[in-house]
Amino acid sequence: MNTTLNTNGEVKPNLHVKLGNVEFKNPVLVASGTFGYGAEAKQFCDIEGLGGVVTKSVSWKPRMGNSPRRIVETASGMLNSIGLANVGVDTFVKEKLPYLAKFDTKIIANIAASSMEEYRDVLEKIEANAVPNLAGYEINISCPNVKDGGLSFGTNVERTEELTTLLRASTDRLLIIKLTPNVTSVAPFAQACERAGADAISLINTLVGMSIDIYTHEPRLNTVTGGLSGPAIKPIALAQVYQARKACSLPIIGIGGIVSAEDAIEFFIAGATMVQVGTANFVYPDAGVRVAAGLEKYLQQQKIAEVTELVNTLRVKAELKAAGW
Amino acid sequence: MTSSSVPSVVTQRRILAPGLVTLRFRNPNVAHNTIAGQFVNILPKAGFSDPMLRRPFSVYWTQGDEAEIIIQEHGRGTGILANTREGEILDVLGPLGRPWMFDSADYMTAVLLIGGVGVASMPLLTRKFELDEVPLHTFYGARTSSLIARDHLANVHIATDDGSEGFHGSNVMLLRSYLESGKLESPKIFACGPTGMMRAAQSLAAEFSIPCEVSLETEMACGIGICQGCPVRTEESVFAVTGRRYRLACTDGPSFKAEEIVL
Numbered sequence: 001m002n003t004t005l006n007t008n009g010e011v012k013p014n015l016h017v018k019l020g021n022v023e024f025k026n027p028v029l030v031a032s033g034t035f036g037y038g039a040e041a042k043q044f045c046d047i048e049g050l051g052g053v054v055t056k057s058v059s060w061k062p063r064m065g066n067s068p069r070r071i072v073e074t075a076s077g078m079l080n081s082i083g084l085a086n087v088g089v090d091t092f093v094k095e096k097l098p099y100l101a102k103f104d105t106k107i108i109a110n111i112a113a114s115s116m117e118e119y120r121d122v123l124e125k126i127e128a129n130a131v132p133n134l135a136g137y138e139i140n141i142s143c144p145n146v147k148d149g150g151l152s153f154g155t156n157v158e159r160t161e162e163l164t165t166l167l168r169a170s171t172d173r174l175l176i177i178k179l180t181p182n183v184t185s186v187a188p189f190a191q192a193c194e195r196a197g198a199d200a201i202s203l204i205n206t207l208v209g210m211s212i213d214i215y216t217h218e219p220r221l222n223t224v225t226g227g228l229s230g231p232a233i234k235p236i237a238l239a240q241v242y243q244a245r246k247a248c249s250l251p252i253i254g255i256g257g258i259v260s261a262e263d264a265i266e267f268f269i270a271g272a273t274m275v276q277v278g279t280a281n282f283v284y285p286d287a288g289v290r291v292a293a294g295l296e297k298y299l300q301q302q303k304i305a306e307v308t309e310l311v312n313t314l315r316v317k318a319e320l321k322a323a324g325w
Numbered sequence: 326m327t328s329s330s331v332p333s334v335v336t337q338r339r340i341l342a343p344g345l346v347t348l349r350f351r352n353p354n355v356a357h358n359t360i361a362g363q364f365v366n367i368l369p370k371a372g373f374s375d376p377m378l379r380r381p382f383s384v385y386w387t388q389g390d391e392a393e394i395i396i397q398e399h400g401r402g403t404g405i406l407a408n409t410r411e412g413e414i415l416d417v418l419g420p421l422g423r424p425w426m427f428d429s430a431d432y433m434t435a436v437l438l439i440g441g442v443g444v445a446s447m448p449l450l451t452r453k454f455e456l457d458e459v460p461l462h463t464f465y466g467a468r469t470s471s472l473i474a475r476d477h478l479a480n481v482h483i484a485t486d487d488g489s490e491g492f493h494g495s496n497v498m499l500l501r502s503y504l505e506s507g508k509l510e511s512p513k514i515f516a517c518g519p520t521g522m523m524r525a526a527q528s529l530a531a532e533f534s535i536p537c538e539v540s541l542e543t544e545m546a547c548g549i550g551i552c553q554g555c556p557v558r559t560e561e562s563v564f565a566v567t568g569r570r571y572r573l574a575c576t577d578g579p580s581f582k583a584e585e586i587v588l
Contacts, residue, residue: 033552033553034551034552035551036550036551040549040550040551040576041549041551043549044329044418044549045329062568064569064570064571065553065556065570065571067556067558068543068555068556068557068558069544070553070554070555070556071544071545071546071552071554071555072544073376073377073378073402073546075375076374076375076377077374077377078377078378078546080546080552080554082552082553082554085553085556085571230374230377231374231377232374259374279377281547281551282378282379282546282547282551282552283368283377283378283379283547284329284330285329285418285547285549285551286329
């Protein structure tokens with residue numbers, strides 16, 4: 001990698017990361033469902049300052065989404081039950097993908113579906129209309145908010161493996177499987193993705209959560225339960241990334257409550273190669289760019305030349321490791 | 326060029342009534358670019374994760390480089406904001422959303438229908454109508470006289486639930502009497518208030534076949550159309566034409582043609 005100097009003559013840290021054969025300008029992506037299809041946030045965020053954009057989930061047909069109420073704020077987080085509202089793959093390839101193609105950053109198309117065939121058909125439709133900066137696909141098998149939204153894949157190791165194998169045959173681009181924390185252990189899922197030829201796994205999606213109005217005795221969300229996100233879930237996400245890191249050798253994209261560069265760095269240390277910034281975009285639409293800038297500053301301060309040097313550097317005492325921690 | 330949130334110094338805090346406060350803050354972008362009906366999304370406490378989300382507020386007034394919001398305390402976030410002191414910094418994103426549709430050519434008299442803290446989006450609208458010399462009537466309903474924010478309004482007809490001032494009853498009933506008497510020439514209703522009042526405005530407008538716009542206050546997270554958290558259900562006729570079951574209060578609104586949405 002090239003070494004460049006900044007204006008003070010200091011070595012400018014290298015933020016580039018490679019996933020498969022794709023090089024990203026930095027390891028910070030924006031998470032699916034927290035950045036629309038780019039156009040919505042453009043006024044508030046320098047999209048080209050991001051490593052990439054993971055799009056709002058796209059399904060074969062447009063989805064209207066769930067009835068209100070769809071969001072509830074909770075302690076250091078929020079519950080959502082959006083219900084995969086999206087424009088459908090036709091509009092996605094006609095309008096959304098060409099729009100994002102104008103930016104000097106990578107695109108990862110997130111796909112949600114309710115059957116093996118739908119996942120494959122959506123992927124192949126996008127593949128047939130690919131733009132040069134389309135880096136690959138993130139497969140959402142972990143949405144907890146719709147009854148037909150793929151969680152039946154994400155909570156079943158065999159189906160995860162079968163789906164990954166099927167989709168692997170349809171693309172040479174990056175194939176990333178987005179895993180759910182709503183399982184007993186993430187390890188067998190990470191291993192299933194590796195066996196089936198995925199390029200990476202991303203985790204975690206939201207945790208199933210609930211909030212109740214004590215005066216009406218009704219759930220606050222229309223769908224009773226929803227997906228918990230935000231800083232509240234970061235410790236859980238870190239632990240899951242660490243467990244996945246120990247379970248497989250696939251690159252990991254860490255997601256869950258990342259607001260600052262410090263948060264992101266914890267994920268790199270736990271074993272993530274890249275991160276996604278999600279709910280923070282709802283507060284600061286340029287949160288991803290802020291994280292990338294903070295990351296560069298940290299590397300400079302710590303005199304670390306490459307961000308990749310941080311990855312999987314957790315120090316756990318040998319006797320603890322031996323005991324399975 | 327992107328415009329992210331801007332630190333804005335609070336220059337004035339006024340208590341209008343118990344639990345009702347105005348905050349004036351310095352933010353040239355909001356002050357100069359807000360059009361009546363738009364809102365700002367403000368963090369209760371920058372740098373803290375609890376509460377985490379911004380709170381949306383109509384821009385109540387603008388003058389010079391300063392803008393003002395009106396806050397009704399109804400939870401932790403609004404409680405923190407209402408207690409912001411002069412000299413403290415607010416983290417303000419905006420202006421956001423679409424303005425009131427005052428340019429529609431379907432009316433001669435503007436009727437502002439205000440319920441409670443729904444007053445927040447009306448002063449800038451009033452200023453616009455006064456500038457354009459549009460005849461204007463304001464029907465302001467409140468629980469009681471002390472909760473009325475009187476600034477920057479014009480030709481105000483007050484209705485209070487407890488009869489402490491003006492008409493004893495609802496502002497919609499008061500407006501109905503004006504409509505029945507034919508005192509308002511070719512009116513259009515601009516309504517902002519509790520859902521019940523807006524539903525009543527919807528049916529009143531339908532009954533008298535007059536245009537009506539309602540400005541909604543819903544839960545919001547981002548305020549810029551990315552979270553999809555503030556859906557507004559569309560009427561069947563709109564759904565049939567557009568295929569859209571929901572619109573978003575933040576970017577498609579906050580004001581909507583009354584006949585196009587389900588309240």
